[in-house]
Amino acid sequence: MKETKLLTRRVGKYEPLDLKGYEADGGLVALKRALAMGPESVIEEIKRAGLVGRGGAGFPTGPKWAMAAGEEQGPKYFICNAEEGELGTFKDKVLLDGDPWMVLEGILIAAYAIGAKQTYIYINGEYEQTIQLWEKLVVEARKAGFLGDGILGSKFSVNLQVVKGKGLYITGEEFAxxxxxETRRAASRLKPPYPTQKGLFGRPTVVNNVETIANVxxxxxxGVEAYRKLGVEGEPGTRLFSLSGAVKESGVYExxxxxxxxxxxxxxFGRGTSSGRPVKAVQPGGGTSALLARASLGCKLTTQAIRQAGSEIGTAGVIVYEEGSSAVDIVKGLLKFYGSESCGRCAPCRIGVVRMREIIEKVFQGEGTTEDLEQLRQIGKACVAASTCGMGQAFPLPVLSALELFPQDFEAVIENR
Amino acid sequence: MQKFKMETYQNLVKDVGGVTAENLFMFLGKVQEAFGYVPREVVRDVAARTGFSETRIYGALTSYRDFKVRLECDD
Structure with a gap:
């Protein structure tokens, strides 16, 4: 098993602000091609390439662009989502820091394809240096004629605003x-209407993850054919996996x-678990993906295979837990985080996440009963079924899977009280 | 971090080329970084510039962990 460097090919190869270095290594070819072929053909190519979103939900990118492009009322907006708040996920930072011109090129092409004049990149507030780099990059890009009016002598004009996130997990959700x-409280909304219909300030808006945009x-x-040669049927290309948790070597691998x-x-890649004990469980798609037990780890790293194994590929943030850690601890840690991150927009998540956190703390302190576990399960299921956005629908999944896969861990704590 | 002065603030406005609904959130972040909080005078001023109510702006500001609406000190 070895890395296939497609998106990370140039990472570290040129100074991040050096446009010449980027251009010398095959950069800007795509933008020039896009401007020559026209927006419709760009969308057509992305559709044919079969690119799907890398931010967690896995929505096909081409059709999303086509939906926004098809809306008549402007102005339209394009937003690059670099909030990357999901637990165990840090892949976008590698691209933002290591090959920012490629991400910028992707943003320009996307804006051109959907007809947006104003674009945003919303970067996680904890990535201070990344934000500084991108603010400088915007200045450089403007100087070189890649932002502003008439990009590369065409009629296409676009601006990019670098926005620093303000420390809320939920802002990674597209409506939040x-x-x-829009200078409002970060909260999800009911869909439809989708952002491609009524997004930012009620206008057609496309929100794409950094890795998605880097594929463009x-x-x-x-070319589409070369791209489709990689990957499997229905899921072409490469994927950036963030590996963390109880492994000897964590990191981002393409x-x-x-x-x-x-x-x-x-x-x-992780060179086994930190202590050398066997793996107990893995979350393959960030903190909101269901746990996989050791027996299911033989699955291939594809959306389909991981789904069949009982989890989701999500943001491809692989979190490893080793034997000797208790499922109660894992669940408590996750709920501690998500318990303070619900936006409060819908009741199942707002109330459910807090109740679930309270129950698990009670169990952890040795005051739990079997009824408490049953209640944990019921509230979790209700959240999954009735929440408005991806957070409420997903945060109970690791809890539910832990209860199913490792009931002995919970029983042990309850019996020892 | 510096003490709030209307003049410094006006320079920030100039730097971003004027405050509009489209860049207000980013701009408030700049104010936060410059002064350590978003002063009341600023909220009043940007409300007038964008047509948003002060309530709406406070509603947003007070909901984010990294925004402060008053100066916090260690005394």
Missing amino acids: LISSL PVILAN LEVGSGTLTEFIDE
Whole structure:
């Protein structure tokens, strides 16, 4: 199993602000091609490439762009989502820091394709240096004629605003992000209407993850056929996996979709667990994905295979837990985080997450009963079924899976009280 | 971090080329970083510039962890 460097090919190869270095290494080819072929053809190519979103939900990118492009009422907006607040996920930072011009090129192409004049990149407030880098990048790009009026001598004009996130997990959700940019409390909204219909200030808006956007220049520069050669049927290309938790070596690795199994990935790139004890469980798609027990780790690293194993690929943030850690601790840690991050927009999540946190703390302190576990399960299921946005629908999944896979851990705490 | 002065604030406005609904959130972040909080005078001023109510702006500011609406000190 080895890395396939498609998006991370240039990371560290040129000084982040050096446009010449980027251009010398095959940069800007895609933008020039896009401007020559026209917006409709760009969207068509992205559709044919079969690119799906890398931010967690996995929505196809081409159709999303087409929806926004098809709306008549302007102005339209494009937002690059670099909030990256999901637990165990830090892949976007590698691209933002290591190859910012590629991400910028992707943003310009996306804006061109949907007809947006104003674009935003909303960066996690904890990435201070990244934000500073991007503020300088905007100045450089304006000087070089890549932002402003008439990009590369065309009629296409666009601006980019670097926005610093203000420390809320929920702003990674697309409507919460939009609310934030409208200077409102960050909260999700009911869909439809989708952001592509009524997004920022009620206008058609496309929100794309950084990694998704980084795929765009690659597709247009190398061609759809070359791109589709990588990956598996229905999921072409590569994926950036963040590996963390109880492994010897954590990091971000770019792998061809389906090139190996979770076990191989953890053994070869993480060099096994930190203590050498076997793996107990893995969250393959960030903090809101269901736990997979050791027996299920033979699945390939594709959306389909991980779903069949009982979890989701999500943001591809692989979090490893080793034998000797208790599922009660894992669940308590996760609920402690999510318990203070609900936006409060809908009742199941607002109330559910707090109740679940209270119950798990009670259980942890040795005051729990079997009825408490049943209640944890019921509230979790209600949240999944009735919440408005992805957070409420997903945060109970690791809890529910822990109760199912490791009931003995919970019983042990309850019996020892 | 510096003490709030209307003049410094006006320079921030100039730096971003004027405050509008489209850049207000980003701009409030700049104010926060410059003074350590978003002073009442600023809220009043940007409300007038954007047409948003002061209530709406306070509603947003007080909901984010990294925004402060008064100066916090260690005394």
